[in-house]
Amino acid sequence: MPEWPEMENYRSLLSALLLDKEISGVVINREKSVNLEPEVFGQELIGRKIIFVERRAKYLIFHLNNGRRLLLHLMLGGLLYFGNDKDKPKRNTQVEIQFGDQTLYFIGLRLGYLHLLTAKQTEEVLSELGPELLDRRMNEEKFVKLLSGRKGMLKTTLVNQNIVAGIGNCYADEIAFAAELRPDVKLQELDEQDLIRLYKAVRDVLMDAAEHGGYMELPLTADDKLTGGYNDLCKVYDREGESCVRCGHPIVKTELASRKAFYCADCQHGK
Structure with a gap:
């Protein structure tokens, strides 16, 4: 999607x-x-x-x-x-x-x-969409406040459009990897430093993906060389069995709340 x-x-x-x-x-x-x-x-x-x-x-x-x-x-x-x-x-x-x-x-x-x-x-x-995490009105402090006290898994929270808007299956996994957190980690177990690291991961992943045209398979025009450029840059999404670019262990696939999720079981951590 x-x-x-x-x-x-x-x-x-x-x-x-x-x-x-x-x-x-x-x-x-x-x-x-x-x-x-x-x-x-x-x-x-x-x-x-x-x-x-x-x-x-x-x-x-x-x-x-x-x-x-x-x-x-x-x-x-x-x-x-x-x-x-x-x-x-x-x-x-x-x-x-x-x-x-x-x-x-x-x-x-x-x-x-x-x-x-x-x-x-x-x-x-x-009207029911949550805030966008790259909006100029969003910052580290507001992000920590937004997620502090919430319960539930990291991935299911990131893809919930009523909490934060614009993130789906692919980038939730990529963000979790960048933050070195398992997608099934419980939000209530994360401290302020974890949330600050997560906020940086959100911004880094989304901005990098947009800069490289996202992961769409089809160019927008006949001469479009940008669209889809991020597909080969994904670190974990749809990379089951491939070696982790950070530690070399194989990427695993699981299912969370009826959604597939990809992560490295060695360098992504729970709490």
Whole structure:
């Protein structure tokens, strides 16, 4: 599932590709991916322009020049591609938004969605999300206060969007590794220094992943060399049986609260 770095990468790249370009056509191949009748959805978009692309947690918000918003959540398996029919990947597209001879293809929206909303409706959908840990208003002190006194496992806390927003399976494991903590360690067992180390790990991992384009498998455009660059840089996620880059012991895979988790049993510790 795309997480903070993947969606931030999309936001950055799409901001350079879409802004102030008029929407010339809309194709809906799967009605359940949108929240209006396909004909109405298309009519509301054609002739409009995207003037700003915002990211909130795992969502992208496309601001239209009439004040409305397109709210995108890719969920599990969702991907984006911007190009034309000749170079687009051979995959089914659920929604296509055309900008002249270029199209933004929404791929894999079987579980995800693209909804046309008012600004107020968008705020309501996002209102229950927790804070983002790379937000300029977040700092070490606030992070320690946020997690102090909470109960539960580290990984299940990091992926809980109501507590902190934007982190999913992959980066929860990478953050735990960077902090030298097991993903199943109990929060209530961590002291202030552990939480400070965890906060630094969050920032280091997410910023590094975003800088390298996240782990998405599909480039956004035909000449995109950035997207997916972090996939080969993951230290533990999907690395079962491989040698730990820190201590050489094999990475193990387990299951926590119905989620797979990867870690090094030698250099990541409980309390």
